[in-house]
Amino acid sequence: MSFDRMHLLDLESLSREEILHILDTAESFREISEREIKKVPTLRGFTVVNLFFEDSTRTRISFELAEKRLSADVVNFSSSNSSVKKGESLLDTVENLLAMKMDIIVMRHGASGAPHYLAERVPASVINAGDGKHEHPTQGLLDMLTMRHHLGDLGGRKVVIVGDILHSRVARSNIQGLTKLGAEVVLCGPPTFIPPKPESLGVSVDYDLGRALEGAHVVNVLRVQKERQENGLMPSMRAYARDWQVGLEHLELLDKDGIILHPGPMNRGVEIAQEVADGPRSVILEQVTNGLAVRMAVLYLLSEARKKLKRGETESPDLQLQGKSEVLS
């Protein structure tokens, strides 16, 4: 398996083999963080910019740490969405950065499709660190890595995603990745939180939490945001918690090896009960550890693809997307 992508924009465009290859690569990177000297020279000479147009703590830190452990030169840029929207365009911002020769852009952005927009227009590699309500591919990958550790092959495993699916990029990356790996994905939440035509995504829907969790191998609990209540999608947080909070009583419904994931940050007592978050089924902190390994793997694979391209050894599918061969100019 060779990985010839120039970008990681979403899991929708990746094949099952590419996803498995990233996960396998991530396995080997897990070990580096266990060493006394947690650093390898893999990305020496590469410059990575973390471009965060939305607030993020854990994803940004995870990426930054991954980059530093791979010996990349790292630059951070943070800006709230609105100020950039009023002033300089995204393309201008990025072209200014690229004038200083950046190789890889890790971007979080509030608009769905923003990394795709960028990838078509700049010679650097783009890693999507979350775009609007679309995808958060490294989160999807780290979730799958965590599931694999506990369950092995995910084919035929029942994964229930609970919460605000409609607005969740984590959910979309989970759905795209897990369906490719053959898992059975069930969405659960209030009907106002379920995207239209869910069957077109290859998943099923069950509004009843108890029924949905029956025999589940994985429960991925999503964060419920207060603003949804203000938008009238839920009467109140309390109303949400009453019918869709994953509580202790639900754990016995799961498969005996069933695990609980949450992408964080958690609203304890809203979408997840305290006892569940901290209980034996919870693998929430493992997710964080795996996130680092996944991000190292993605950075490594893209850097290798860029090196191969420079040597003229690859025909990346992403080059057609860009319609330009001067990707590495």
Added chain:
Amino acid sequence: MKDWNEICESGEFWIENVKVVDPEAGRVFEGALRIADGHIAEIRESGAPESATALDGEGLHLAPGLIDLHVHLREPGFEEKETVRTGAMAAARGGVTTICSMPNTDPICDDGSKVAFIRARARQAGLCRVLPVGAITRGSDGKQLADLGEMHDEGAIAFSDDGWPVRDAGILRKAMQLGRAWDLLIMSHSEEASLSKGGQMHEGSVSSKLGLEGIPRESEEIAVDREVRLAKLTGARLHICHVSSGGSVDIIRRAKADGVRVTAETTPHYLLLDHGALSTYDSHKKMNPPLREKSDQESLVQGLIDGTLDAVATDHAPHTEIEKNVEFAYAPFGVTGLETSLAAVITRMVDTGLLDIPKALALMTSKPAAVIGVEQGRMAEGAPADLVLFDPDERWTVRGGETASRSDNTPFEGMELRGRVRATFLAGRPVFRRYTEDGKSLESFTPNLAKQAAIA
């Protein structure tokens, strides 16, 4: 090449060796036209007289110039997107000789002087007839009725708050009632805003996948239903703009059967594209209402065939590259269309065998003419000599960069279409020509300044 303008200078000449398209009669025949004083003086099913001064039509099709019921000219206020002149150039290049200009400029076209301003600009441009649409409410704010009678006196052809719906049903009802005094035409941008709020594209499988907020069909259908009921209540003439949803076609079909005075248009982009075209977040395919599904496309086509939909109009909505070349959610709604509408309709309706040339052309000539009640759009002696000479078989690839419009936000970029405009006549003068000289394809625009008063 003999200079056509020289031949036309005298005001009387023939166009010969053409296949004459009569959309009303549903006929195409080989013949010749005598043009005199800006009008069609004579139609012959044979050649021009031996001694006559004649332009050679090279066996191409000659049809009435196209009438586009829905165009955004952007002047005044947004001249960086389009002006009356550049919009008129785009029209001439597309074979369009009459356009209805929407009032959502800055300021909004909501009184007589603003209607007069647009007409004056159109006369100066001399490339296309421009019939301004006046606003229904002052500033299109949906609150207080604009002076419809004054705008009517100044030549407003219809009334609309297009760009936005009239949210308050009571206000719309009063506009329809007041309009009865002059039997005004109300053009409706039908949208229930509480359902479309925040939406970026059609609500469906693609919006689910892309994580973009959806605009459900129902936001249009509920509004169309409301407008139709108010037209029935008031007896007003109603025209439903840019129908995108199959459900709207059904509502309009029933209303027509019920005797409501309603007409409707759809657009080339709804006929050729569907929401799948957005899967790469291409902001050049973002418009409101949005591209919907294949099933809607089929209902729209059926509506055009059975007469439920009267016309194809472009909703030509120019935006600059700076505005469009941004993240999808930040890009404005709207696509251009004046220069591609003829080819789009031939490609979708004729190339597929659904309609013949005259019937397809009727959707852009005689039928929209009937909607707004003008004498253009007919192949008849005495009608204005607004004509389009075109090759119905030429296939060409759309390139936004080649546009005459000030903006190049076409949704058809890179698509191969069938049917190409070779010349456009306005009030008896060739205002646009595409010709080949020394193996090079050239284009020229010649304003008709002799007939300015007749143009607008």
